[in-house]
Amino acid sequence: MWQKNHSKYFTTKTVAKYLQRKKCHSFRGKKNNPKKMPQMKQTTTIKSQLGFSQEEMALLLGVSRTQWSMYEIGKRDLPLTAKEQLASILLHQQNVKETSKEKQKISVIEKQKTQEWLKQELLNIEYKKEVVVRKLLAIENKRAESFAALEVVSFLETQEQKEPIVSLIKSIKIRATNTLNKNALHQLMELQMKKEQLEMLKNTLEQKIMKNSNEL
Numbered sequence: 001m002w003q004k005n006h007s008k009y010f011t012t013k014t015v016a017k018y019l020q021r022k023k024c025h026s027f028r029g030k031k032n033n034p035k036k037m038p039q040m041k042q043t044t045t046i047k048s049q050l051g052f053s054q055e056e057m058a059l060l061l062g063v064s065r066t067q068w069s070m071y072e073i074g075k076r077d078l079p080l081t082a083k084e085q086l087a088s089i090l091l092h093q094q095n096v097k098e099t100s101k102e103k104q105k106i107s108v109i110e111k112q113k114t115q116e117w118l119k120q121e122l123l124n125i126e127y128k129k130e131v132v133v134r135k136l137l138a139i140e141n142k143r144a145e146s147f148a149a150l151e152v153v154s155f156l157e158t159q160e161q162k163e164p165i166v167s168l169i170k171s172i173k174i175r176a177t178n179t180l181n182k183n184a185l186h187q188l189m190e191l192q193m194k195k196e197q198l199e200m201l202k203n204t205l206e207q208k209i210m211k212n213s214n215e216l
Helices: 013-021 039-050 054-061 065-072 080-099 101-157 165-182 185-215
Strands: none
Touching: 039 080, 054 065, 054 080, 101 165, 101 185
């Protein structure tokens, strides 16, 4: 049952005002109206502040999960000891903010791991770029050789030729044309675009590595 004066469960008015401001509990003299209670917002606020699941909060405060979940939505009260412990935890979280030593310690470790990951990704991108560049050069060389062969064939066709030269010219022309089809211009452009994308990603990774290094 709700009490008419909920502030008596707290040791100080500051704690009561803090809980009221955070909408973790209602301090009004009458029962809450479920239709007006922003239930999801309240639950999300408490969980985001403390990072505990319902099961963990219930165990911590020495209440059942059902009692805690009902408290979150404003339909049930908590024992005095549980509410005092909750208030002290919430006040601690409010005071800690960005000065948490534990958060700073974890952040440093995470940044170090992130730096290692970024460097490894940079190596992977550089390798992929080298592969693309090799493919580009191979296609460009094949296309250049094929065009050169077709130019020679075109020149030879203007002259009177006999067998087996005639057959040789036809064979070279077919081979050069097939090579161009297999190494078409759109394939060359696709590789060029991929190279540009990898270069952009490489630059981005290098910038992030430098920025992350300055923060360590």
